[in-house]
Amino acid sequence: MRTRTQVGIVGAGPAGLLLSHLLALRGIDSVLVEVRSRAYCEARQRAGVLEDGSVVLLRDAGLAARLDRQGIQHGGIYLQFDGERHHIDFRALTGRKVTVYAQTEVVKDLIARRLADDGNDAIEFNVTGTEVSRLDTEKPRLSYTDASGVRHEVDCDAIAGCDGFHGICRPSIPAGMLTTWQRDYPYAWLGILADVPPSTDELIYSHHRNGFALHSLRSPSVSRLYLQVSPEEDIANWPDDRIWAELSRRFELPGWTLDSGPVLDKGITPMRSFVSAPMRYGRLFLAGDAAHIVPPTGAKGLNLALADVAVLAPALDALLHGDDKPASAYSATCLNRVWRSTHFSWWMTTMLHRTPGADEMEAQLQLSQLRYVVSSKAAATSLAENYTGFAALPPPAG
Ligand code: RFL
Ligand code: PHB
Numbered sequence: 001m002r003t004r005t006q007v008g009i010v011g012a013g014p015a016g017l018l019l020s021h022l023l024a025l026r027g028i029d030s031v032l033v034e035v036r037s038r039a040y041c042e043a044r045q046r047a048g049v050l051e052d053g054s055v056v057l058l059r060d061a062g063l064a065a066r067l068d069r070q071g072i073q074h075g076g077i078y079l080q081f082d083g084e085r086h087h088i089d090f091r092a093l094t095g096r097k098v099t100v101y102a103q104t105e106v107v108k109d110l111i112a113r114r115l116a117d118d119g120n121d122a123i124e125f126n127v128t129g130t131e132v133s134r135l136d137t138e139k140p141r142l143s144y145t146d147a148s149g150v151r152h153e154v155d156c157d158a159i160a161g162c163d164g165f166h167g168i169c170r171p172s173i174p175a176g177m178l179t180t181w182q183r184d185y186p187y188a189w190l191g192i193l194a195d196v197p198p199s200t201d202e203l204i205y206s207h208h209r210n211g212f213a214l215h216s217l218r219s220p221s222v223s224r225l226y227l228q229v230s231p232e233e234d235i236a237n238w239p240d241d242r243i244w245a246e247l248s249r250r251f252e253l254p255g256w257t258l259d260s261g262p263v264l265d266k267g268i269t270p271m272r273s274f275v276s277a278p279m280r281y282g283r284l285f286l287a288g289d290a291a292h293i294v295p296p297t298g299a300k301g302l303n304l305a306l307a308d309v310a311v312l313a314p315a316l317d318a319l320l321h322g323d324d325k326p327a328s329a330y331s332a333t334c335l336n337r338v339w340r341s342t343h344f345s346w347w348m349t350t351m352l353h354r355t356p357g358a359d360e361m362e363a364q365l366q367l368s369q370l371r372y373v374v375s376s377k378a379a380a381t382s383l384a385e386n387y388t389g390f391a392a393l394p395p396p397a398g
Pocket of ligand 2 (some may be wrong): 046048155216224297299
């Protein structure tokens with residue numbers, strides 16, 4: 001079946017969904033295709049922390065009704081090391097805060113809004129055989145097979161590759177056109193979602209001789225916790241009791257206890273830093289994890305994905321009206337923020353994780369850095385400024 005649209009979008013993660021909504025607000029049509037089911041996209045456990053800029057972006061785009069009711073504002077984080085827990089007060093240091101609101105909820109809100117505005121055709125779930133072609137022409141093509149087996153060829157004015165790190169858009173760019181930088185870390189995160197109220201009022205990032213641990217949350221009754229494990233670790237080796245025992249050890253503090261509860265979900269995530277540039281080839285624009293990955297320690301991946309499409313929507317609007325200038329600036333504008341977040345995420349990660357096989361010198365250097373962060377206002381401000389979001393986002397209406 002041969003059709004046309006203005007913008008073809010691959011991937012219904014936060015980047016693709018928000019882009020289709022921002023384009024719709026500008027009166028621009030899109031076709032959004034997603035390989036997974038709606039239920040899968042809405043249940044995939046991932047990020048949990050939104051920068052103020054991301055909250056404002058979602059609010060200005062009319063997407064924050066539930067976020068404003070259920071999001072939990074956090075004015076800081078705890079850094080734990082050497083048997084002590086220290087508070088970093090973002091509000092006092094920067095006047096800013098972050099909002100705990102799960103990526104699953106952002107995705108549910110976006111899907112509900114797209115379907116309410118444009119009906120069931122707004123998103124094609126369960127597609128197969130997605131391909132993008134003719135990228136160096138003014139009429140790139142998005143091809144896919146829908147859930148009922150019909151093959152679609154969609155002529156577009158531009159295509160947005162929002163299909164994550166393992167998607168097909170980045171590999172569709174001819175060899176030699178992209179420069180990539182990648183670092184794989186020698187550890188992974190074992191994450192659990194647990195049906196138990198959080199044992200803390202703000203997130204705890206803990207440096208421990210057994211490895212890093214993070215206590216986060218999803219709501220006043222659901223906790224999200226992570227443990228550093230080996231990237232080769234098999235989740236079958238981690239029954240719930242062992243996970244809780246290891247979490248208790250890594251967060252141990254006199255007079256404080258970690259409450260445990262039923263584990264609702266668990267999984268292991270590898271950690272990598274990856275940047276590919278430029279984020280545009282002809283009429284294909286990459287956004288979010290399709291173009292860059294950060295390790296989750298800085299809570300940046302979701303925020304970067306939203307920031308990219310906040311820049312991309314007005315750039316595509318201009319391109320469709322004959323002005324290529326903002327589209328030409330898209331990659332450099334985004335990469336500025338991407339590299340800042342890449343550095344910050346690398347810095348948080350290497351300061352807090354234990355490198356397997358590393359000598360005692362590394363642990364002492366990490367502890368010295370942590371002591372500096374909690375005792376120097378300048379160092380604490382630097383962490384707070386980066387964590388809460390360093391660069392301002394453009395307004396959604398351009
Ligand atoms: P996504 O969410 O991966 O969405 C891409 C979508 O594309 C679909 N797709 C295809 N569709 C059609 N055809 C194809 N051929 C396709 N190939 C793929 C996929 O099914 C998927 O639906 O990318 P997007 O939109 O760029 O969003 C990025 C974020 O999901 C990611 O950066 C964050 O989750 C990272 N992250 C965190 N970010 C934060 O800002 N704060 C956090 O606290 C935070 N914590 C985390 C995280 C990521 C984690 N994991 C699991 C990697 C914690 C963890 C554990
Ligand atoms: C989460 O809540 O999933 C989360 C929070 C902070 C991070 C990473 C993940 O740095």
